Amino acid sequence: MATEGSPVLTRALEDYLETIYEFARDHGYARVKDIASARKVQPGSVSPALKRLADLNLIKYERREYVELTEAGAIEARRVLSRHQILTRFLHEFLRIDAEVADRDACALEHQLSDEAMDGITKLFEFFTACPQSKSGFLELFHNCHLMNAANPRCKACTLPASDQPKLSIASLSPGQRGKVRxxxxxxxxxxxxxxxxxxxxxxxxxxxxxxxxxxxxxxLLGFQLALRREEAVGVQVEELP
Amino acid sequence: MTTLKLALVGNPNSGKSSLFNALTGEHQHVGNYPGVTVEKRVGRGHLDNTPFEVTDLPGNYSLSSFSPEERIARDELLHGGFDVVVFVADSTNLKRSLVLLTNLMQLHKRLVLCLNMADEAKRAGQKLDVPHMSRLLGFPVVETAANRNQGIDELRQMILKAASDPIPQNRLVYGERLDQALTKVRQALGDGEVEGFDPEIRDWIATRLLLQDEGLVFKGPTVEAAKAEAAKQREWLESQTGMDASLYITHSEFGFIDGMLREVTLHETMPDARATSDKIDRVMAHRVWGLPIFAVVMYVLFWLTFTLGEYPMGWIESGFDFLAEKVGSLWSDPSESVLASLLIDGIIKGVGGVVVFLPNIVLLFLGLAILEDTGYLARAAYLMDRIMHRFGLHGKSFVPMLTGFGCSVPGIMATRTLENERDRLTTMLVLPLMSCGARLPIWMLLVPAFFAPKWGAAVLFGIYAFGILVALLLAVLLRHTLLKGEEAPFVMELPPYRLPTLRAICHKMWERAWMYLRKAGTIILAISVLLWALSTWPKTDHYQVEDQLASGALQKVESIDKAAEAKEGQPKQVTETMIENMKKNEEVQNSALGHIGRWIEPLIKPLGFDWRIGTALLGAFAAKEVFVAQMGMVYSLGEVAEEEEEGGDADEKADDKGEKKDEAKEESTSGAATLRAYIRRDYSQATGLALIIFLLISAPCMATIAVTRRESGRWKWALLQFGGLTVIAYVLSFMAYHIASLFA
Structure with a gap:
């Protein structure tokens, strides 16, 4: 599960760390009773967990009302939280799973996923949200795909050879450029x-x-001239020719 | 001898129409396919001694079911019972234009391939082995240049030869994998009957099943099995080729044509064949200069139409006047005879009022035909598409709408250049909102009557702009309601610039002019007679003027003595003409039209209109400019009428009477100016505004209704246009009247 360099944390401890981080961020402090009510446990049962976190040097906890994150604790908490957020967004925005369910599933996944797999999901997510080429509605294509959901009308695009090149259409070329239809x-x-x-x-x-x-x-093309609206031109995927 | 049934098929721009004209001469009939806005052309002629009838099928790129044009062409080919189908291809663009031929080869027909525009292709360096091509395809191939009448005789011979030959074997080869898939579907279909289809075209049915063409319904004992097989073969083809069926079939069709052309091409087209055309486009279709140039071209066209048109219009007018005079002279007193009145006031004036626009129509269509045949209109559509598309219209809608500023009738006729039915209907329905030339006299009367001179130009501009605004909004509305549906794609071929031939242009011009004269003319004649009858009967057999003359309230004199008129208590002096005018006024009031005017008064009262406006509006339905004449008629121009009406409240009006007199004297030189003064006196500015809006939007004239009915193929659309625009006009005028009344 956890790799070298990061302290070995159980799922429960990670959750506590996350909760403490969120309270510290939102309110400036975290109290034992807040943590207990957020985690839905008795305040008494919080103490052993907090003690273990303190032993790992992630929090400062001296049997007082207030709990503070150490620097290492804050880093670890942010790591856990960002995993949670990315997973929630991935489940909700990409797979279109209900927000509440996505949040719960993210909680379950975030502790079990290897760093490698998490890295992969993070990269994929970043690529789709940041890459300008992905705006052509690729995700829509996925969700509207006949093969993914029989209720969808049949789409002809998926039977064509996949390409490793970014998707270009006639509409993305400027006057003077040449291309080949894909x-x-x-x-x-x-x-x-x-x-x-x-x-x-x-x-x-x-x-x-x-x-x-x-x-x-x-x-x-083919020795004649053709005018077409951008609306139609975006449907013609091409590769640019020099 | 039985008549040979021929069909012409081919892409748009392949010169199909000129070939059709070359084959038939002037013996043709242009109409619509029943119930749809798709043009149907049928012509007749003789091949040697064999009579033939040829149908020019809508220009197409494919025979699938996606547009009404494609469906009609396909259904006609399947069920039209044609003896020979002539496929027309553009020689300068063979690869693209021959793809449709592969669709036809499966239909088990006697085919003749006509390589049109061969002269142009030869000039560009292309040389083909035509006999070899014919051997490869299995049917006759002819090179023609229809617009220069070249190769037509050979084509005629080939059609005759094809007609007597047995139907040739289909030599279409799709390639190994597709042929294998089709054979499987074909076997599944077996010898089972397919209802309503020729058993010989099972190859074609198999292809359609493989393509999953949902516009076609096949019924028969083996169809379901064949469908299942087609689904299986689609999967197999996709796994084998990485292409879906429709892509792979089109790909194979191009492949077949490409392979054939490679074999028969002796010399390729020079690479710079289109250099001149491209150079022209660098200017005419320029991203920045394209639109200003287009604006200038259009301006010149309209300027020529209306300035050059003036002279023949004058001749036609005087011609009809002369005719009316001649007809009148047949009676000793024409005003006594109903027949003379029918001939002169009903028929000659009614029809003359329409025929007088003929020069405009001829000139406009001459210009448009030149622009169309040179290829410039395609560029105009390309330049205008972005703007028009925002309002749910097509780039090609622009020219018809612009034409509508001249007259709605040719504008609606010009919508023929639009291929898509929905685009065509939308354009047609909103087109009357372009303020036409016939409405200009109305604006010239009403605008100065209700608005200060310094606002005149701005108000006139506002009227035109308001019309355009309502038209565009209505277009958006129509596209979201009645004419909802997939928008037609803008995927348009831009043919090279060509020098048009005089023959083709004259033919187009004549065709439109004749259509205008004949079709619109007959309906206009009928309605003119109807309106004439309504304003003639019931007859007035007793004139109040005569009573007043008899009782001494009026005194008939040679000319009015201004000094005597001023004296109170004296009988009013009237001249012979004035009495005539007053009689006419009474006749109008007593006629059915006058009664209808009064009858509809409660209906138009909320808009601030009275019965006089009501009668004039009815007249405006005959032709918009009749409004002016009708207003003049009900006011029966003359100072007497004014005084008569004012007599009762002379004291009340005493203050401004002097002023008004001066005005009347000043303006007595012009009838329109006097009428304007009366209108200003009787109606408020709010009524004026409501009236202008009503006349701009409401009920297009009967010629427009007639031509909409004709061009749309259904009364439904013409009545919708009539009713819809009238309702919108009513609502907007009502709002304008009441809002303006608040500020008054």
Missing amino acids: NVSARPGIRQRLLDMGLLPDVEFSVERVAPGGDPVWIK
């Missing part, structure tokens, strides 16, 4: 029209110009 995804009627127009995998095109306001986009 895949076309759009509502059935419009998709068929785009296909009939020759926007098929491996067809090369160049962006000639854009209309006032940047929409529609004017491209040249």
Whole structure:
């Protein structure tokens, strides 16, 4: 579970640390009775746990009413809390699990997950929230996918070869740039029209110009010229050609 | 000899219409498919001695079920019973335009492939082995340049030859995997009957099943099994190719065409074939300059339409006046004869009022035909799409709406350039809100009557702007309610700039002009006669003027003696013309139209209107500018009428009477100015505002209703336009009247 460098903490101790940190952050102090009521235990049963935390040098606790985090304790508490938050957000925002359930599940997961797995989840989460390319609604695609939920209409995008390159569409290229079509995804009627127009995998095109306001986009392919709205152009995934 | 049934199929921009014209000459009929706003063209002619009838199917890129045009073309091909189908391809863009041909090859038809615009392709360096192409495809191939009448005779021969040959074998090859999948579906279908479909087109049905085309319903004992097999084959194809069925099928269609073209191409098109066109686009479709240039082009077009149109309009007007005079001279006293009145006031004036706009229509459509045939209109749609799209309209909606400022009728006719039915209907329905040229005389009468001269221009501009605003909001509303549905994509081919041929342009112009004359003309004739009848009957057999003359209240004189008039107690002096005018006024009041005017008065009272405005509004339905004439008629212009009405409260008005007299004298040179003075006297500014709004928005004229009915294919839309706009006008006028009354 815990790796070298971090003190060995049981699940209960981690929870106590988290609680103390939250009280200290929100109120400036943490009292034994607050901790007990937050953890839903008798104040008497808090003491042994606090003593163990004090032994590990994570808190200052001298049988008084107030509990203080040591520097090491604060670091450890923040680590635990951030794991909790990321897991809660991951469960709630990505998997769309109910907020309350997500919070409870995060509590259960945060203690059991290896640092390696936690690192992976954190990175994935950061990538999706921070990467500008992910704005094309990839998460939506996941949730609307036919394979994930039979109630969803069938989506044609997933049968195409996956690519390790960032997703570019005709709409993301500027006049003067050239590209090659990788895949076309759009509502059935419009998709068929785009296909009939020759926007098929491996067809090369160049962006000639854009209309006032940047929409529609004017491209040249297969020896003829085609104008299409950005709305439609985003459905045509491409790779840029030099 | 039986008539040969032919069909023309092909992409838009493939020169299908010019080929159609080249085959049929002027023997064609343009209408709509029943119940939809999709144009149907049928023409007739002879191939040697064989009579034929040819249908120009809507231009298409595919034969699936996604748009009404595609569905109609497909259903016609399946069930239309055509003997020969001529596929028209654009030689300068063969790869793209031949893909649709692969769809047709499965339909078990006698085909002829027509490579149109071959002259242009040859100039660009392309050289094809046409006989070899014909061998590969299994049916005749002809090169033509329809707009220059080249290759048409050969095409005629090939059609005749194809008609006498047996239906050729389908030589479409999709490639190993797809053919294997299709064979499996085809086997599952077996020899089972598919209701309503030719047993010979099972290949096509199998393809449709594999594509999961939901717009098609197949029924038959083996269909379910075939569907299950199709689902299995889809999975298999996807796992094998990494592409879903519709992508892979289109891919294979392109593959077949590409392979065939590689075999028959002797010389490729030069890479710089479109260089000139591209150079023009660098200016005309420029991101910054494109729109200003478009504005100038449109301005010049409208300027030419209305300035050049003035001369022939004058001729037509005097022509009709001359005709009216000649007809009148057949009677010794035309005013006594009902027939003379019907011919002169009903028919000649009613129809003349419509025909007089013909020069405008001809010129406007001449200009639009040139812009369309050069390819510039496609660029205009590209430039305008962003703005129009915000209001749920299409880039191509712009030109028809702009045309509506001239006249709604050609504007609605110009919506034909819109491919999508919903876009076309939306544009058509809101188009009458563009303040048309016929409404200009009304504004010229009312604006100075109700607003100070310094506000005139601003109010006039406001009227136009308000119309546009309501139109755009209404378009948004329509797209969210009645005409809800997927928006048509803007995926438009931009053909190279071409020099239009005189023949094609004249044909287009003539077609529209004739349609205007004939269709709108017949309905207008009927309504003109109806309005004439309403304002003629019941006859007035007893005039109050005559009573007054008899009793001495009025005195008939040669000319009015100004000095005598001033004396109180003296009988009022009237001239012959004045008596005539007063009689006319009484006739209008007593006629059915006058009664209807009074009858609808309670209805329009909340807007601040009275029966006189009511009658004029009824007249405005015939043609908007009739409002002015009708107001003049009910006021029966002349000073006497004014004095008569004022007689009762002479004392009350004594103060401003002198002032008014001066005004009347000053303005007596102009009838409109006098009428304006009466209107100002009788109605408040709030009524004026309500009236302007009502006339701008309400009930488009009958010509508009007629043409909307024609172009939309249904009375439903014409009546909706009529009713909807009238209700909106009523509500807005009501609000305007009451809000303005608060501030008065």
